[in-house]
Amino acid sequence: MNAERYVVLGLARPRAPWFSEISRWATSAALPIEFVKCLTPEEVAARLASGRRWSALVVDASSPGVDRDLLDVASRAGTGTIVVADPRSSRDWVDLGARAVLPSDFDRDQLLAALAEHARPVASTGPTTTDAPLAPLPPWQGRLVAVTGTGGTGASTVAAVLAQGLATSASDARMVLLADLCLDADQAVLHDTVDVVPGLPELVDAHRLGRPDVTEVRHTCFAGSPERPYDLLLGLRRHRDWTALRPRAVQAALHSLRHAYRHVVVDVDPEVEGERETGSHDVEERNLLARSALREADAVLLVLRPDVVGLHRGARLAREMLAFGVPPERMVPIVNRIGRSPRHRSEITATFAHLVGDGADGMASPTFLAERRRLDDLVRSGGAWPAPLGRLLADTVSAVTTEASRSGAATSDVPERIVPGSLGTYADLETDAS
Template identity: 50%
Template sequence: MSTARYTVLGLARPRSAWFADLGRWATSGSAPLDFVRCVSPEEVRARLASSRPFSALLVDGTLPGVDRDLLDTARSVGCAPLVVSGTGRDWVAMGAAGTLPVDFGRGDLLALLSDHAPSLAEVRSLATIGLEDGDVEADWSGRLVAVTGPGGTGASVVAQALAQCLAEDPRSAGHVLLADLARRADQAMYHTAPDVVPGVSELVEAHRAARLEAAAVRTSTFAVAARGYNLLLGLRRQRDWAALRPRATDAAVAGLLQAFRQVVADVDADVEGEAETGVIETEDRNLLARTVLGRADAVVVVGHAGTKGLHSSVRTIEELVEFGVEAARLVPVLNHAPRSPRARAELTKALGDLGASALGVELAAPLFLPSSRRLEAGLRDVGRLPTSLGSPVCRAVVAICERQLLPPTGGPRPVTPGSLGGFASDRAAS
């Protein structure tokens, strides 16, 4: 007979039968557990953040506050999240360690605790708990390209041109998405969107307590027929970032990558978090940018071709590298660049020198995008954008993504004498 004892947090609707049974088992000693009732998800988070260790969190899956982030909060402190649900929702895919039916018995609970939850003696020494099936992403995932800049440099327009160019590839036809993930979203204005919903807020909210199929994700976007890509509208108000949750946002981005082959994200360059500022709200405010830039296959940094533009571009690149973006994944772009080869060579040298002194690494040569008289008409009419605006960026992005698909080249390996065979003449003589 097992002597393990557990401490269990509980959250359910009032008068739930299983909630009362659990309290009765704990009080009578018929189940080896200490049961702590909670009345809200906020109380659950507060207790998990306290110094008291908990073995498991048992929650009612029908409560509106039960989502990916609550389950992830429990997992992060070594508490196994268990969900009581009578629906067909896949809670394990959203981070739960296991599920129980509404009419579960004492034996069912103890078996699940034995399989997934550390005992009271074990949980004191655990920092995290590994869950075998929690929040597993699909094997296939599309490419994610982030387009950012210090602000006012035309990054949103470059993102449109890049998405249009990627959509010209027959392999990606109908599977290219332009996602407006900036705090101050402008793509709805650029595309004269007739509706303001659905957008990123609705998509993230839908991923809080569900795992959407690719078809459901695509219904959250709008087709831009003239350019061949789909558009995901951004935040309607800048302050709407406060409603986004980290795990739900990460799941929403993963859902986009499973629904589209190419995702071009228009994001801010602000990546400060709690570690840099000591304020958790700063990390929440920059959640979209940190989520996208942290997993992007390539990052396009758009700046102005000038003294101030070069300074701002290098400062932005430096912040991205400090955040964790590899320099090899960065594509520097200088917008409204001069056409003179000499002037471009001077800009290339200046950017290289500034990058080497600030980062200590060699940056890729910048791409130059000249001004175009046809650009304003294409933006106003939501028509085709000039090819010269997107093609150079598209080629650089595709090259970076294809390099990441190459197998890593290892160093020299010792060879066992005789394992490579011999010359035919030597074998004949022997």
């Protein structure tokens, strides 16, 4: 029979007392473990991705880079995380994804008990996995509507008009949010905000090491006015600020927004390329905001211009959304600044469907927004957006989300994670074969 032991990764500052203590227990065989030290989160990620089986990751809460994303990297690799933290700390590491929390002065028996409960020993053959906790979903989630379009289509203005249309209902007062998730954020200009803090960077940063409550989430947003009765979450202050965003923190921030508001309208970029398409992980991280929002959106509004170039770009964008995985039932083409000619609108509809191809079969017919003059005056004055356009967009979104819910296309906003180990292990297969 093959001997089993715990193969443990460790991350801490070099002089952390417990770091050397575990090494001593491992080398003296006081514990049945193999202990591998790491000094940086990058080294931990590299070892987790190496294909070797790990029983657990033990990290020091005070180490730089120990946050929700690092714990998620370990969880995705089938490795549970045990956090060594000061018991006086108020931070809820279990809520962030840790399996267990040990005090900094833990002894050998405490570590062994934690490993026995939250990790699996590794045999000399056959990989094993650990049970990963499933993060509890909030009791309810608001609708997430993404508005996107290529440059010059007016997508940011359409997003603002939609937010106003959704917020006009008395039952939705102060329950609609417009969030700017573009890399080159323009909503601060469209709403003439004097302050640029707080905004999206502060909201995401608050989710790296915790989960703010609804009140704290709302405090990162600017309250609406009587003319524009929706709250506003400002975006990145500089294009390069995307480098500070982490995937799990962004996802957690989106979930918190949907827990705080009944309708969340997000203004996002149209770029969704990832590592699979480009071979570059940096490109995927740059497009993190758009990819995260579009993946979870209940409805996606594709804004395009009613000219030759606009139709070409709009159809290409629709095909890219389909390839990314957005169901056609959730997408609605929005033809902006079009004339009132029925013939022209009919030609636009037919041409768009022809350019998109088979993917247009399940897509809603285009919604047409007529040309409106003096919109720039409303930007300068802060007045209400045209009410008829807001009602039209709100009705369009309501129809799409209702139909998607009825057909079952939007029954789950978050993919259901499979608990590692629930499908068996390589060791089980080897036992069956023998």
